[in-house]
Amino acid sequence: MNLYNAEGYIDLTAYEALSRIEREERKAKKAGSYRPVVYICSPYSQGCINDNIENARRYSRFAVDRHYIPIAPHLLFPQFMDDTLGEDRQTAMFMDLVLLTKCSQLWVFGDMRSKGMQQEIRWAKRRHMTIRYFTEELEEK
Structure with missing residues (x-):
């Protein structure tokens, strides 16, 4: 997960959204409910x-x-x-x-x-x- 956007600036909104998605995905995998x-x-x-x-x-x-x-x-x-x-x-x-x-x-x-x-x-x-x-x-x- 990268804190910086393509232009090199910090993008906290995108970082937090993508981090949340990754956390939910890891949680689903652990629960056995993840389906790619x-x-x-x-x-x-x-x-x-x-x-x-x-x-x-x-x-x-x-x-x-x-x-x-x-x-x-x-x-x-x-x-x-x-x-x-x-x-x-x-x-x-x-x-x-x-x-x-x-x-x-x-x-x-x-x-x-x-x-x-x-x-x-x-x-x-x-x-x-x-x-x-x-x-x-x-x-x-």
């Missing part, structure tokens, strides 16, 4: 969309069963955005990357990598995030 947030990375529009949605649900359940909190934006954003519209697609990818920064790990499922998945993987690598790869049968590679 993971980003579910799997295809959406390549191939059969209905199959891809069912797979993303299955992958999310897999994460829950292992005591993680899954974030699968491709299950949420298509409810109110159109992936075939350029502006919606760009906005959704931007929001995907914002959500990815809130996660502790990226979980990649299957062998096929869509352009969106490739972008998410590159982003996670740049942020030095833990990336785990799984088969469609939910076995870690």
Whole structure:
């Protein structure tokens, strides 16, 4: 935890807020109730969309069963955005990357990598995030 901001000035507000979050996280870990947030990375529009949605649900359940909190934006954003519209697609990818920064790990499922998945993987690598790869049968590679 750093007391100084990016410009080198003391930032007590940010320091206290981040310190409080860390204390709560440590407390939750000790109590056994801590669940890290993971980003579910799997295809959406390549191939059969209905199959891809069912797979993303299955992958999310897999994460829950292992005591993680899954974030699968491709299950949420298509409810109110159109992936075939350029502006919606760009906005959704931007929001995907914002959500990815809130996660502790990226979980990649299957062998096929869509352009969106490739972008998410590159982003996670740049942020030095833990990336785990799984088969469609939910076995870690």
